[in-house]
Amino acid sequence: MKFSPDEYRELARSDFEHAWNKGPEIIDPVGAGEKYPRFQYKSARRHPIAETTARLREVYLSIGFDEARVPLFIDESDVYRQFGPEASAVLDRVFYLGGLPRPNVGIGKERILRIEEILGKSLGEEGEAHLRETLHAYKKAEVDGDELTYELSKVLVCDDALVVRIMDEVFPEFRALTPESSRTTLRSHMTSGWFLSLGAMWDRLPLPIRQFSIDRCFRREQEEGPTRLMTYHSASCIVAGEHVTVEDGKAVAAALLKAFGFEDFEFRPDEKRSKYYIPDTQTEVYARHPVHGWVEVATFGMYSPSALAEYGVGVPVMNLGLGVERLAMIEYQAEDVRQLTHPQFFPPVFTDAELAGGIDLREAPQTREGILMAEAIQKVATAHASEESPCSFEAWDGECCGTRLRVFVEEEEENSRLCGPAVFNDVYVENGKILGVPDTKKFAKVRANGASAGISYLEAVANLAAARIEEAACAGEGTRVQVKMAKIPSDVNLKIENYVMRTITDNNKKIDLRGPVFVTVRSVLDEE
Numbered sequence: 001m002k003f004s005p006d007e008y009r010e011l012a013r014s015d016f017e018h019a020w021n022k023g024p025e026i027i028d029p030v031g032a033g034e035k036y037p038r039f040q041y042k043s044a045r046r047h048p049i050a051e052t053t054a055r056l057r058e059v060y061l062s063i064g065f066d067e068a069r070v071p072l073f074i075d076e077s078d079v080y081r082q083f084g085p086e087a088s089a090v091l092d093r094v095f096y097l098g099g100l101p102r103p104n105v106g107i108g109k110e111r112i113l114r115i116e117e118i119l120g121k122s123l124g125e126e127g128e129a130h131l132r133e134t135l136h137a138y139k140k141a142e143v144d145g146d147e148l149t150y151e152l153s154k155v156l157v158c159d160d161a162l163v164v165r166i167m168d169e170v171f172p173e174f175r176a177l178t179p180e181s182s183r184t185t186l187r188s189h190m191t192s193g194w195f196l197s198l199g200a201m202w203d204r205l206p207l208p209i210r211q212f213s214i215d216r217c218f219r220r221e222q223e224e225g226p227t228r229l230m231t232y233h234s235a236s237c238i239v240a241g242e243h244v245t246v247e248d249g250k251a252v253a254a255a256l257l258k259a260f261g262f263e264d265f266e267f268r269p270d271e272k273r274s275k276y277y278i279p280d281t282q283t284e285v286y287a288r289h290p291v292h293g294w295v296e297v298a299t300f301g302m303y304s305p306s307a308l309a310e311y312g313v314g315v316p317v318m319n320l321g322l323g324v325e326r327l328a329m330i331e332y333q334a335e336d337v338r339q340l341t342h343p344q345f346f347p348p349v350f351t352d353a354e355l356a357g358g359i360d361l362r363e364a365p366q367t368r369e370g371i372l373m374a375e376a377i378q379k380v381a382t383a384h385a386s387e388e389s390p391c392s393f394e395a396w397d398g399e400c401c402g403t404r405l406r407v408f409v410e411e412e413e414e415n416s417r418l419c420g421p422a423v424f425n426d427v428y429v430e431n432g433k434i435l436g437v438p439d440t441k442k443f444a445k446v447r448a449n450g451a452s453a454g455i456s457y458l459e460a461v462a463n464l465a466a467a468r469i470e471e472a473a474c475a476g477e478g479t480r481v482q483v484k485m486a487k488i489p490s491d492v493n494l495k496i497e498n499y500v501m502r503t504i505t506d507n508n509k510k511i512d513l514r515g516p517v518f519v520t521v522r523s524v525l526d527e528e
Contacts, residue, residue: 048328048331048334049233049324049328049340049341052324052328053233053235053324055259055260056214056235056322056324056327057214057235059255059256059259060212060214060235060237060256062259063252063255064210065210065212065237066211067211067213068197068211068212068213069213070187070193070194070196070213070236071192071193071196071197072186072187072215072216073097073184073185073186074184074185074186074192074196075183075184075185076091076096076183076184077183078196079091079094079185079192081195082191082195082275082307083274083275083276084275084306084307086275090188091185092220093219093220093221094185094186094188094219095185095186096182096183096184096185096186097181097184097185097186098179098180098181098182099180099182100145100179101177101180102139102141103139103173103174103177104139105135105139105171105173107128107131107132107135111170112128114169115156115166115170118162118165118166118169118170119158119162119166123156127155130155131155131156134148134151137151138151149163149164149167152166152167186218187216187218188217188220189217189219189321190213190215190217190234190319190321191236191276191303191319191321193213194317195276195307195310195313196311198238198240198311198313198317199311199312199313202240202312202313202314202315203314207240207241207242207315208239208240208242208244209238209240209241210237210238210239211237212236213236213237214233214235214236215233215236216232216233216234217231217232217234218230218231219231219232224338225338226292226335226336226338227292227295227326228337229325229337229341232325233324233325234321234322234323234324235256235322235323235324235327236319236320236321236322237252238319239252239317239318240313240315240316240317240318241315241316242315242316243316244302244315244316245316245318246281246283246300246301246302246318248318249283249300249302249318249319249320250300252300252320253267253298253300253320253322256298256322257287257297262287262330264287265285265286265288265297266286266294267283267284267285268283268285268286269282269283269284270282270299270301274301275304275307276303276307277301277302277303277304277319278301278302278303278304282299282301283299283301284296284298285299285300285322287327287330288330289329289330290333291333292329295326295329296323296326297322297323297326297327297330298322298323299320299321300318300319300320300321301318302316302317302318302319303316303317303319325340325341328340347502347503347507348499348503350499350500350503351451352430352431352432352450352451353429353451355429355432355434355451355500355503356427356428356429356451356452356453356454357453358496358497358500359427359429359453359455359494359495359496359500360455360495360497361455361460361463361464361493361494361495362489362490362493362495363463363464363468363493364466364467365463365467366467366470367400367401367470369398369399369400369401369470370466370467370470372396372398373395373396373400373407373466373469374459374462374463374465374466374467376395376396376407377395377396377409377462377465377466378458378459378462379395380393380394380395381409381418381419381423381458381462381519382424384409384418385418385419385423385424386418386419387417387418388415388416388417389411389412389413389414389416389417389418390410390412390413391410391411392409392410392411393408393409393418394407394408395407395408395409395521397526401470401473402473402474403473403474403476403477403525404525404526405469405473405523405524405525405526407469407521407522407523408521408523408524409520410520410522411518416518417518420484420515420517420519421516422436422438422457422486422514422515422516422517423456423458423461423517423519424438424439424456424458425437425438425456425457425513425515426438426447426452426453426455426456426457427453427454427455427456427494427513428446428447428450428451428453429450429451430446430449430450430451431449431450431509432504432507432509433504433509433510433511433512434489434500434511434512434513435450435511435512435513436486436512436513436514457515457517458519460492460493460494461483461517462521464481464483464493465481465519468481469481469523473523477525478523478524478525479522479523480520480521480523481520481521481522482519482520482521483517483518483519483520484516484517485515485516485517486513486514486515486516486517487513487514488511488513489513491513491517492513492517494513496511
């Protein structure tokens with residue numbers, strides 16, 4: 001049975017939920033006896049570049065282009081064939097592939113003695129012979145570099161750690177190696193791969209040939225910037241056939257951009273005039289960006305007959321290349337392509353609501369009785385918060401963890417109140433700041449514009465008291481929990497996730513949860 005991509009995604013999602021969302025705390029997803037923390041399914045984020053690539057791919061397929069893969073490694077000689085005399089300047093912007101040479105390692109008597117000293121045993125004539133054979137095989141590329149340590153450990157009959165020490169102390173040639181460049185380059189533009197592909201297929205397939213490829217290119221820029229990266233994705237295509245003209249490029253560019261909802265774009269003659277294009281056919285496509293204005297997102301043109309002749313291609317060819325990252329910048333209204341592509345290296349931007357979602361209780365009861373106890377403590381404190389002290393009010397009477405308890409909210413000192421004035425403060429995030437504010441006119445703006453964490457000081461303290469009482473009850477004891485003046489989050493039983501704290505410090509925001517809470521909760525064993 002065949003499934004559509006959407007059906008495959010739905011099957012995978014449902015299987016994932018079934019496997020990972022069962023069980024209260026830990027699960028055994030494959031029945032192998034291994035336990036893992038339960039992982040709650042959530043809606044995943046798509047990366048802007050990958051999402052833009054996927055959408056471009058679907059557009060190309062929908063307008064009749066076959067998908068292709070073109071060579072990534074381009075020999076220097078092909079750059080000369082495509083660019084002619086201009087190649088020397090072009091090669092300045094490409095990356096050459098290099099590698100470490102394989103040293104010819106000599107093994108004298110001194111080295112053998114040092115190896116035996118490290119091993120604590122004699123190699124013997126047979127061991128020396130096998131060692132030389134292995135190093136010679138490495139030199140001849142019969143043994144790969146990542147297998148050398150393993151092969152030497154077999155020859156020397158020791159573990160890998162000793163082999164690494166021997167290579168470091170006895171054979172400094174390995175450490176002194178420096179890379180040597182080859183004449184192979186990384187593709188700086190898709191055209192290099194298209195010429196090679198066209199030479200192999202133009203007279204073997206029905207015309208016109210319409211193919212596209214969305215893949216990486218590499219360009220040795222002086223530096224990366226808000227609209228420029230050293231590695232980027234090009235959504236490139238070719239149309240090859242007897243009656244192909246530059247108008248095909250305009251039609252393809254318009255189809256791609258209109259599929260993304262863009263109507264505001266322009267075709268401009270490209271003054272760079274690459275040698276592999278016919279003069280006056282090279283055209284730049286610009287789309288409007290809300291910050292950077294008009295941004296070049298694509299270039300198209302007709303390949304030069306002389307460049308095509310280098311590969312034996314005998315029909316006209318139109319080529320178009322569209323920068324995926326630049327299109328994604330416009331689509332996602334990003335100001336910096338570096339941040340759009342690699343957001344992990346930049347401070348993330350969170351809304352107040354997202355920050356509020358990272359504020360929770362540090363301690364909370366784990367049993368049903370403990371949860372009911374916390375609710376009862378909160379209810380009694382709310383009802384009697386303004387009662388003059390000394391005073392005491394029973395909040396809960398029942399069994400917790402096998403222990404009969406009575407729980408009181410009280411204040412022993414005279415001339416005070418059962419609770420402090422900050423007990424009804426609520427936790428809000430407003431403009432990146434975490435604040436504890438009462439429901440008064442003075443803080444109406446914070447409450448109206450900010451995002452509530454859904455936690456009051458009283459709720460947090462009631463849960464703290466219930467958790468501590470629950471813990472004491474498990475030991476068959478009573479306890480007393482008191483919260484006085486709040487200064488820091490932990491004083492009112494609040495936990496702030498690391499990402500929220502990092503955001504606060506990165507942006508020089510503040511956390512202000514100060515206030516007189518003054519709540520005392522006591523549990524006593526019920527002897528009846």
